[in-house]
Amino acid sequence: MNYSALHQVLSLNLSQWLAEHRAQVSQDAAVLLSGKALLQANDSNLSPLKGVACxxxxxEIAALGITPTTSLTVINDEQWVALTLAAKQVITW
Structure with a gap:
């Protein structure tokens, strides 16, 4: 699938990022969570992104020793490259 944008949320507080930038994430965008944002990802925190591919x-999930929430799609490095190429723009936060 092609995405209007890929928002890569790396080291920001997830709740703060959502409060400040949720309006910039359209339904045809994708979000990749990493670092601090990934550690804070749960179904409740991700509810503002309902309908957005996360x-x-x-x-990284294995390295952090966490169990991903059902709201996240877990991808490998090859799929990440394809995701990045499928986005019209990539925004790193």
């Missing part, structure tokens, strides 16, 4: 890298 992703996390499998190797």
């Amino acid at each position: 992703f996390a890298l499998a190797n």
